[in-house]
Amino acid sequence: xxxxxxxxxxxxxxxxxxxxxxxxxxxxxxxxxxxxxxxxxxxxxxxxxxxxxxxxxxxxxxxxxxxxxxxxxxxxxxxxxxxxxxxxxxxxxxxxxxxxxxxxxxxxxxxxxxxxxxxxxxxxxxxxxxxxxxxxxxxxxxxxxxxxxxxxxxxxxxxxxxxxxxxxxxxxxxxxxxxxxxxxxxxxxxxxxxxxxxxxxxxxxxxxxxxxxxxxxxxxxxxxxxxxxxxxxxxxxxxxxxxxxxxxxxxxxxxxxxxxxxxxxxxxxxxxxxxxxxxxxxxxxxxxxxxxxxxxxxxxxxxxxxxxxxxxxxxxxxxxxxxxxxxxxxxxxxxxxxxxxxxxxxxxxxxxxxxxxxxx
Amino acid sequence: xxxxxxxxxxxxxxxxxxxxxxxxxxxxxxxxxxxxxxxxxxxxxxxxxxxxxxxxxxxxxxxxxxxxxxxxxxxxxxxxxxxxxxxxxxxxxxxxxxxxxxxxxxxxxxxxxxxxxxxxxxxxxxxxxxxxxxxxxxxxxxxxxxxxxxxxxxxxxxxxxxxxxxxxxxxxxxxxxxxxxxxxxxxxxxxxxxxxxxxxxxxxxxxxxxxxxxxx
Numbered sequence: 001x002x003x004x005x006x007x008x009x010x011x012x013x014x015x016x017x018x019x020x021x022x023x024x025x026x027x028x029x030x031x032x033x034x035x036x037x038x039x040x041x042x043x044x045x046x047x048x049x050x051x052x053x054x055x056x057x058x059x060x061x062x063x064x065x066x067x068x069x070x071x072x073x074x075x076x077x078x079x080x081x082x083x084x085x086x087x088x089x090x091x092x093x094x095x096x097x098x099x100x101x102x103x104x105x106x107x108x109x110x111x112x113x114x115x116x117x118x119x120x121x122x123x124x125x126x127x128x129x130x131x132x133x134x135x136x137x138x139x140x141x142x143x144x145x146x147x148x149x150x151x152x153x154x155x156x157x158x159x160x161x162x163x164x165x166x167x168x169x170x171x172x173x174x175x176x177x178x179x180x181x182x183x184x185x186x187x188x189x190x191x192x193x194x195x196x197x198x199x200x201x202x203x204x205x206x207x208x209x210x211x212x213x214x215x216x217x218x219x220x221x222x223x224x225x226x227x228x229x230x231x232x233x234x235x236x237x238x239x240x241x242x243x244x245x246x247x248x249x250x251x252x253x254x255x256x257x258x259x260x261x262x263x264x265x266x267x268x269x270x271x272x273x274x275x276x277x278x279x280x281x282x283x284x285x286x287x288x289x290x291x292x293x294x295x296x297x298x299x300x301x302x303x304x305x306x307x308x309x310x311x312x313x314x315x316x317x318x319x320x321x322x323x324x325x326x327x328x329x330x331x332x333x334x335x336x337x338x339x340x341x342x343x344x345x346x347x348x349x350x351x352x353x354x355x356x357x358x359x360x
Numbered sequence: 361x362x363x364x365x366x367x368x369x370x371x372x373x374x375x376x377x378x379x380x381x382x383x384x385x386x387x388x389x390x391x392x393x394x395x396x397x398x399x400x401x402x403x404x405x406x407x408x409x410x411x412x413x414x415x416x417x418x419x420x421x422x423x424x425x426x427x428x429x430x431x432x433x434x435x436x437x438x439x440x441x442x443x444x445x446x447x448x449x450x451x452x453x454x455x456x457x458x459x460x461x462x463x464x465x466x467x468x469x470x471x472x473x474x475x476x477x478x479x480x481x482x483x484x485x486x487x488x489x490x491x492x493x494x495x496x497x498x499x500x501x502x503x504x505x506x507x508x509x510x511x512x513x514x515x516x517x518x519x520x521x522x523x524x525x526x527x528x529x530x531x532x533x534x535x536x537x538x539x540x541x542x543x544x545x546x547x548x549x550x551x552x553x554x555x556x557x558x559x560x561x562x563x564x565x566x567x568x569x570x571x572x573x574x575x576x
Contacts, residue, residue, distance in 0.1 A: 005475050006468065011529035047572025057490055057571050061534045065525075078569060088570040 027356065030055055034063050035072070035357040039207060040234060043076060043089040064090060071158075072096040072116070072357075092116050097158050097357075098151060100144055100190075101204075101349025103165035103197050103342065104134050106224040106250070107267045110345035111140075113147050118208025118350070120341055122147050125269075137175055141187040148188075161190050161352030165197035165344045168242045193351040196240050197344045201310055201337075202229040203236060203354060204347025209338035211308055218304050220291060221343065222311035222318070224250040228294055232302075247290045249313065252276075252283040269341065272314045284317070288324035295329055310337030363573065365406045366440055367393045368433065368473075369449040372496060372552050373410025379504075379547030382412070390554050395561025400568065407440055415453045416469025422458065430469075433476055441482035442489075445568065448473055449494040449538065451520050452550055455513035463516045467523035474531050490571060492534035494564070495524040497542050497556070500549035510550070517550075536567050 033053045037044055046060050053060075067073040073096070076089035097116040102109065106128075113122040124143055128134055148156055162184060166177050175183065177194060185192045195203070202219040205211045211219075211231070219229040219236075225248040230237040253263050262274045273280070295307055307325060309318050315336060322334035337343055367373050373393060375386035388394040388408075397406035413420060413427045420427040429450055437443065450473075454466040461469075474491055483489035499517040503510050521537040528535035541563040542556035552560065 006471070008464075009467065009471065009527050009530035011526045045572050046570060047574065050572060051574075056532070058532045058534055061571065062529050062532050065535065066529070075570070078566060086569055087572070088566070 028063075029359065030059060031063050031067070032357060032359045034060065034067070036359050038073060038090065038092050039353065039358060040212065042212075043091040045087045045089055047087065049090075070096070094119065095155070095158075097160045097353065098155055099160045099349040099352045100147060100162040101165070101200075101342075101345040101347065101351070102140065102144065102162065103200070103344035103348050104167065105197070105344065106167075107131050109134060109136075109140060110342035111143050111147055112342055112345040112349055113151065114208070114346060114349040116353070118204070118346065120346065122150050123341055123345075125342075135175075137180055137183050141184060144184070144188060159190060159352075160356050162188060162192045163200065163348035163351030164192055164194045165200035165348035165351075166194060167197050168240050191352065191356070193355050195348070195351055197348070198227040198229055198244075199236050199240070200347035200351060201343045202231055202347065204343060204350045205308055205310055205337045206231055206234060206236070207350040207354065208346065209308075209310075210335050211306070211337075214306055214308075216302070216304060217306040217308050218295060218298060220294075220307065220309045222248055222287070222309060222313060222321075223344075224248050226287060226290055230298065230302075245290045245294075247283070247287040251286070252279065255279040255283055266313075269312055270314060272316060284320060284324070288321050288328075291321065291325050292328045295325065295332065299329070299332075305333055307332055307334045308337055309334065310343040312342060361403070363400075363404050363444040364440065364442065365396070365400075365404065365445045365447060365568065366437070366443050367396075367406060367408050367410065367447045367449070368429070368436070369408075369410040369447075370414040370453055371410065371412035372452070373408060373449055374412050375408075375410065375557070376412055376551050378545035378551035378553050386554060386557060390557055392552075392557040392561035392564065395558050396564050396568070399562060399565035409436055413453055414450060415459070416450050416466060417472050418454065418459055418469070420453075420456075420458075427453070430472055430476065433473055434480060437477065437480050437482040442484045443482050444484060444573075445490040445492060445571075446477055446482075447492045447494055447564065449496055451524070452496050452499070452513075452517065455499075455516050456509055457511050457513070458509075461516075463519035463523045466516075466520060467527040470524060471527045471531060474527075474533055490534060492536060492564075492567065493524050493528045495521040495535075495537045495539065497539040497544050497552065500544050500546060502546065503549040504547075506548060506550065514549075534567070534571060536564065538563075 034049055037049055049060050074093045078086045078088045080086045094115045094117045099114055101112045109126040111124045112120050114120055181192055181194050198221050201221050211217050216232050221227045225244040227244045249266050256263050256279055262276055311318050318336040325334040375391035377384040393406050393408040413423045414429045415427055417430040419425040451466045454461050478488050481488050499514045501514050525535050538560055542559040544550050545553040
């Protein structure tokens, strides 16, 4: 029996020098640990990765080198610290990977393409012919093809996959979620990842948005209805809760006089809503109360410092709601999400990254 | 606390002047080991162990058994322990015609040295030190009067970078390809000149710091 120390070398990654992303199966647990840290912070160092993962400096060296070669990670300029030796920051290469996100909502289906740090590169809206009805998988596949075609050829080879954010309970009519999943995977020849839409939006904020540095926060999504998710230690708790409150845009729409032209504009992305008088003020109050009640109920059990409100509605409306929450619960920081263009679709786009690059 | 780096190499660590006589050597401040020490600054000590003609693991039938890097490495490590980092830059001499080695076997020789270091654990408090494998810059095509000794080595030398990196990857060691920052001097085609020493020392200082060292 040969001395196995001198068996032919068996490199983990280095020999794979094909351009583009490496295949799904070869990404090791340790590599995912390192990528998770990078995805959760603006910049880190090999020393910090070692301290947080317990991996040896040499193991990290090999992993980081292969990630650099793959184009996922870039090295910053060495920085002199106040104490100790200079440090070399590591960060994600924003052009290292791309992802497609799709969210099927009440009135619209959104399609986005984001880069590795969550910048939206492309955005499209497909309005549904009938509210609460989605029956156009072929048109969706075509939209995704077109979105991908908008990237340069080398970037097309760096698409990590397609994230699909779908509501629970399912959309009233249209293909079954599994059927849609399989159809898109066959049609696009890319891995497709499916998640509950609200959970996806929370994941998007956690990965790309305001909450990137936050371990724990309470997440609200204001859409047709108001939904909540709890994120503890970067993990989203109870990811499929169908519970929601009827204080969302749908409630506001109902409160408007029949035939009010403002109603349609509520569902489009406008920088501001038209004046709606007392209907808006009343709705805002009711919505804020629901936010406050949910937050207070949870505060009995957990010390939370941050409440995050994500929505496609105009930022000033979200800011006003956050202010109302803040007034009532001053020790909690209420903030507006960053991914305000199609938060659920951007969240969906975070799914291929978290599934392919992070530890669970 | 002082951190200690051992540079284990051949004539290009010794500081042999390209095209010069056997006794012509760059001064410490000109050699990459000296450049590295000055850039790392206080708190770091760099020990140079560069022997002209050193191979990874071979007794040299012409130049003698003393050129075998493997037999000298152990007493060398024990002399200098504790060591925080060992930088190995060897391989050029293994490409001499007399050894008839493919680049993959030269990398195996480097692998032997890594195993030997880890067996001895000459790091702080008996731990493994950090190990950095440095692939020497590829030889130039024109080796002047050395052509007969190295005949055929030029092409092999261009493959050492990948072979060494594969070895560093599978043994989990730090790796740097010197060919990315400097090249051999046209004076003899396989030694590095003062400029290349400086370029290599500067690049290695970055690499050493990038490893990440907890505050001493």
